[in-house]
Amino acid sequence: MAWLLHIIIGLISGIISGMGIGGGTVLIPALSIFFKMEQQTAQNINLLYFIPTAIIAISTHAKQGNIEKKQLSPLILLGLAGAAAGSLIAVNMNAPLLRKLFGFFLLAMGAYEFFRKEKKSEGSSLHESVQ
Amino acid sequence: MGKSAKLIIGFATGFANGLFGSGGGTILVPSMEKFMKIETHKAHATALAVIFPLSVLSIFFYLRSGQLPWSEVLWISAGGVIGGFLGAKLLNKVKTPWLHKIFGLFMAVAAMKMIMG
Incomplete structure (x- = not known):
C-alpha cells in the first residue's frame, strides 16, 4: 500500500504547485519528515517530479506566446553554472546539514507566502506552477 | 536592466535550485517582475522555460552521486x-x-x- 501513499503525496504537491505555490515546498519536507528519506534523495525526486509537468506547461505557454524568448539565454547562461555549483555542493554535503539549510530556505519561503500582498487574478492555470 | 544583472539573477536561480532541489522559481519570478518589469503571467511562463534546463543539469549531478x-x-x-x-x-x-x-x-x-x- 506504500504506492498509494506516494500517489497521495504526489497529488497533494501537484495540487499546491498547480495553485501557484512551489510544489517542492510540500514534497521535499513530506518526503523528509514522513518518509524519512535522505535530504538529497528528497530533492532529487522533486527535481525529477518537476520534469513531466514542466514539459506540458512549457509547450502550452510557448503556443500562447507567454515565454519572453529574448530573456532566456542571459538567464540560462550563468543559470547552468549556478545549477552545477549548487548541485555539486548539495550532493557532497552531509545530509542532516543540507536538511537544516533547506529548513532555513523553507522558513524564508513560508514567511514570503504568509506576508506577500495578494495580486488580482494571481495565476490562472496549471502552467503557473513553477518549481 | 543590464545584462550583468540578468546573469547574476540566472546564477542565483540555478544555484538555489541545485542546492535545494527546488525554489528556483521563488527567486526568478519575483526578480523578473521587480527588476525586469515582466508581468506575472509571463514571468511564470518564462521562469519555467529557464528552470527546465537548469533542473535537467542538476538531475544529472544528483543521479551521478546516488541511488533513487x-x-x-x-x-x-x-x-x-x-x-x-x-x-x-x-x-x-x-x-x-x-x-x-x-x-x-x-x-x-x-x-x-x-x-x-
Whole structure:
C-alpha cells in the first residue's frame, strides 16, 4: 500500500504547485519528515517530479506566446553554472546539514507566502506552477 | 536592466535550485517582475522555460552521486501530474489570500521541524 501513499503525496504537491505555490515546498519536507528519506534523495525526486509537468506547461505557454524568448539565454547562461555549483555542493554535503539549510530556505519561503500582498487574478492555470 | 544583472539573477536561480532541489522559481519570478518589469503571467511562463534546463543539469549531478527509489518516483510523479491539473481547476474557484497564509504557516512549521532535526 506504500504506492498509494506516494500517489497521495504526489497529488497533494501537484495540487499546491498547480495553485501557484512551489510544489517542492510540500514534497521535499513530506518526503523528509514522513518518509524519512535522505535530504538529497528528497530533492532529487522533486527535481525529477518537476520534469513531466514542466514539459506540458512549457509547450502550452510557448503556443500562447507567454515565454519572453529574448530573456532566456542571459538567464540560462550563468543559470547552468549556478545549477552545477549548487548541485555539486548539495550532493557532497552531509545530509542532516543540507536538511537544516533547506529548513532555513523553507522558513524564508513560508514567511514570503504568509506576508506577500495578494495580486488580482494571481495565476490562472496549471502552467503557473513553477518549481 | 543590464545584462550583468540578468546573469547574476540566472546564477542565483540555478544555484538555489541545485542546492535545494527546488525554489528556483521563488527567486526568478519575483526578480523578473521587480527588476525586469515582466508581468506575472509571463514571468511564470518564462521562469519555467529557464528552470527546465537548469533542473535537467542538476538531475544529472544528483543521479551521478546516488541511488533513487524509482518506483516511488514514478508513483509520486503520476500523482503530481494529476494534482497539477486539479490544482489549476481549484485555483479558479478558491479564494487564495488566506490559502497562501495557511500554506505559509505550514511551511514554517515544517521548516522548524527540519531545522531542529
